[in-house]
Amino acid sequence: MTAAWLDRVRFDAAGLVPAIAQDATSGKVLTLAWMNREALERTAATREAHYWSRSRAKLWRKGESSGHVQRVREIRLDCDDDAILLVVEQGGGIACHTGRERCFFLKLEDGGWREVEPVLKDPKAIYGD
């Protein structure tokens, strides 16, 4: 299938592009993950966020284990064609594997990283033991 819009995206040497997910309601930045071409194509086709897991080296539908799917309202590309922004509805209100609303819960304060957001659900309850 031809897809000129996909061809425009500049994937890096590893075939990946960083993808930011932002909550459509709160505006909070939830996650930064990585997409290969297939992940981006599936995201656009299904309107559910798909990523490439670098640690597991596999395509991954966000929420496939946790149920915390990201429904995609908007897909954006930046001026250099090498970063993606998704505007999403975050299923369960939890984007992070730690059970927090989002991954950016560490804030630099007084020369150290402080955890400034609570765990909303025990990861064991999300993923099982």
Next chain:
Amino acid sequence: MTAAWLDRVRFDAAGLVPAIAQDATSGKVLTLAWMNREALERTAATREAHYWSRSRAKLWRKGESSGHVQRVREIRLDCDDDAILLVVEQGGGIACHTGRERCFFLKLEDGGWREVEPVLKDPKAIYGD
């Protein structure tokens, strides 16, 4: 100088970490750029965003040419210690080198990338010819 908080950040094989800048007032995601250790250290020390320019292979204080400095209100790290989020006050209201408010001005619609945000200032007026 010891800096345990800097040691925690997982820079990639090229010594870089992706850094998102989000507007403190509007909540809009403005830019995704890259930082090396020095850029992050200077950002924290000066409270002005510094990045590593991959195309020019040099440290770069955002706004040094354009005047569109990013004053940093918050520095955050994600759960995997490999992505940075800055909450910033965007000088001039223009983050993108194209003269737009932000870099994510391309939206996927009907199978193509559409420019959905206006140029606020001619780049020639920002950078000179």
